[in-house]
Amino acid sequence: MTTYETVIGLETHVQLATESKAFCDDRNAFGAEPNAHISPVSLGYPGTLPFLNERQVAFAVKLGLALGCQINRRSTFDRKNYFYADLPKGYQITQDESPICVGGQLPIRIAGSEPRSIQLHHIHMEEDAGKSIHAEGQDFSQVDLNRAGTPLLEIVTEPDLRSAEEVDAFMSGMRQLVRWLDISDGNMEEGSLRCDVNISVRPEGQSAYGTRCEIKNMNSMRFARRAIAFEVDRQIALLESGGTVAQQTRQFDPESGTTSALRTKENAHDYRYFPDPDLPPVVVSEEDIARLRAEIGTLPWEAYDELIALGLDADDAALISEDRQRYATFRRYAAASPAVPELAKLWVNRVLPHTQDAEPALTPARFAALQQLIAEGKVSAANAASRLLPDLLDTPGDPGERATALGLIQNTDINFLSDIAREVVQANPQKAAAYRKGKKGLIGFFMGEVMKKSGGAAEPRETQALLRNILESQA
Known part of the structure; x- marks a missing residue:
C-alpha cells in the first residue's frame, strides 16, 4: 500500500475585541438578545454607507508585526458577493487583491518534536456574517444578525501543516498570541476563534499537491482533530480504490465523527470580487507602525x-x-x-x-x-x-x-537532634538491624520517625547524617 503524506492549510478567523463593529457603530459584544446590536448599516439598507474602524486596522497591523509579516502601507477593501440569509447586504466586505499583511510565520512546539514555524500567506481584514439558527423539530430557520459586521482578521497559512497535532499547536499558539496582544479573547466556544481546514493527501515524495477539501467553521480543536483524521482516511481510501478526490466544501458531524459534502468548492471568480466603491484605501504610516511595534514588547x-x-x-x-x-x-x-x-x-x-x-x-x-x-x-x-x-x-x-x-523553624542543635535520633534507633531494633544488614532504604523510615518526634523541626541534612552515624557505629 502506498504511504501518503497529509497536507493541511488553515484559514483562521479571529473576531477582534473592538467596541464597535467593522464598518458601523453597532456595539460589538457577545451574548446579547438576538438582533439587539443591529442598525441600518449592518442590515444593508439602501443609501447607508460603511466607515472604517481604525482599531481594526491597528489590531491587524499589531498581529502582522508580531508574526513577522510585511505590512502593506496601502491596502484596499473588496466586495465578496454571495447570497445567504445571514448576510444582509448580499456581499461581504473583505480584502482580496491587497491584504494588509503578507507573509510571516507562527512558531509552534509539539512535545517530542523540534520546534518549527508555520508559514503564512497573508492576513486580511473583513467582517463576519450573522448566525443562522436551525432549531430541532422546526421546519424553518431563524437569523440572529448581532454578529453581522463583527470585525475579523483572517489568517491564511501556506499548505504547511502535516498533522492534526500541528493544527492543534497552531490554533493554540494563535489563541495565545491574540490574547497576549489583547486584540481578541480567542474564545473558540463563543466563535471568537475558528478555522476552516483545507486537507489533501499525496504519495510520500510527490511534490504536486493533491485535490483539497475544505472543512468549514471548526470551533473546537477536539472536533478538528476528529474531522482531520476522518477526512484523511476518506481521501486515502478513495485513491487506493482507484477513485479521485473531488474538490469540495464539507461539514463535520460530531455525532457520527464523519464529514459530508456541502457543495463543490468555489473558486475566486465565483464570488465576483470587485473593489468596494464606498471605502477608501487604508494607509498605514511609518509612525503608526513604529508606535504599534513599541506596544508589542x-x-x-x-x-x-x-x-x-x-x-x-x-x-x-x-x-x-x-x-x-x-x-x-x-x-x-x-x-x-x-x-x-x-x-x-x-x-x-x-x-x-x-x-x-x-x-x-x-x-x-x-x-x-x-x-x-x-x-x-x-x-x-x-x-x-x-x-x-x-x-x-x-x-x-x-x-x-x-x-x-508557626513553629516551622528547623532545629540544628546537634545535642537536640542526637538525642531524638538515638531514641528512634533504640525504639526500632529490628529495623536498625535490617539497615545494618544492607537495607539502606530504611533511612527514610528513621527520618520520618525523627520528624514525628520533633514536630517537623529537625533539620534534614544534619539529622540524616546523625542517623547514619548512629546506625553504622552500632554495627
Whole structure:
C-alpha cells in the first residue's frame, strides 16, 4: 500500500475585541438578545454607507508585526458577493487583491518534536456574517444578525501543516498570541476563534499537491482533530480504490465523527470580487507602525525561551508564558529570587492556584526572604510550600517571623537532634538491624520517625547524617 503524506492549510478567523463593529457603530459584544446590536448599516439598507474602524486596522497591523509579516502601507477593501440569509447586504466586505499583511510565520512546539514555524500567506481584514439558527423539530430557520459586521482578521497559512497535532499547536499558539496582544479573547466556544481546514493527501515524495477539501467553521480543536483524521482516511481510501478526490466544501458531524459534502468548492471568480466603491484605501504610516511595534514588547515564544534560559523546565516555562500578565508578574519576582527554578515550582504549584493570576500580596522581596529560609535550611521545602507560603499569601508578613510563630523553624542543635535520633534507633531494633544488614532504604523510615518526634523541626541534612552515624557505629 502506498504511504501518503497529509497536507493541511488553515484559514483562521479571529473576531477582534473592538467596541464597535467593522464598518458601523453597532456595539460589538457577545451574548446579547438576538438582533439587539443591529442598525441600518449592518442590515444593508439602501443609501447607508460603511466607515472604517481604525482599531481594526491597528489590531491587524499589531498581529502582522508580531508574526513577522510585511505590512502593506496601502491596502484596499473588496466586495465578496454571495447570497445567504445571514448576510444582509448580499456581499461581504473583505480584502482580496491587497491584504494588509503578507507573509510571516507562527512558531509552534509539539512535545517530542523540534520546534518549527508555520508559514503564512497573508492576513486580511473583513467582517463576519450573522448566525443562522436551525432549531430541532422546526421546519424553518431563524437569523440572529448581532454578529453581522463583527470585525475579523483572517489568517491564511501556506499548505504547511502535516498533522492534526500541528493544527492543534497552531490554533493554540494563535489563541495565545491574540490574547497576549489583547486584540481578541480567542474564545473558540463563543466563535471568537475558528478555522476552516483545507486537507489533501499525496504519495510520500510527490511534490504536486493533491485535490483539497475544505472543512468549514471548526470551533473546537477536539472536533478538528476528529474531522482531520476522518477526512484523511476518506481521501486515502478513495485513491487506493482507484477513485479521485473531488474538490469540495464539507461539514463535520460530531455525532457520527464523519464529514459530508456541502457543495463543490468555489473558486475566486465565483464570488465576483470587485473593489468596494464606498471605502477608501487604508494607509498605514511609518509612525503608526513604529508606535504599534513599541506596544508589542516581548512575544510569547520569546518569553518561553527566556524562562528556559533562567533554568525552568519546559512545562513550567510553558504555563508561565501562556499569559502576558502572568509572565510579567513572574519576571518581577524572579528578579529578586535567589533560586528562579525553585521559585517557578512554588509559583506553579502554590501561587497560581491561590491567586488565579492576581498579583500576590506577598512582595518580591519577602518571597525572596522565604526562599532564603529554605536555602539556609531554616524551614524545610515541604513546610514552606504546604504551610508557610499559603499563610503568607493569605496574610502577608515577614517570612521569618511567621515561620517562628508557626513553629516551622528547623532545629540544628546537634545535642537536640542526637538525642531524638538515638531514641528512634533504640525504639526500632529490628529495623536498625535490617539497615545494618544492607537495607539502606530504611533511612527514610528513621527520618520520618525523627520528624514525628520533633514536630517537623529537625533539620534534614544534619539529622540524616546523625542517623547514619548512629546506625553504622552500632554495627
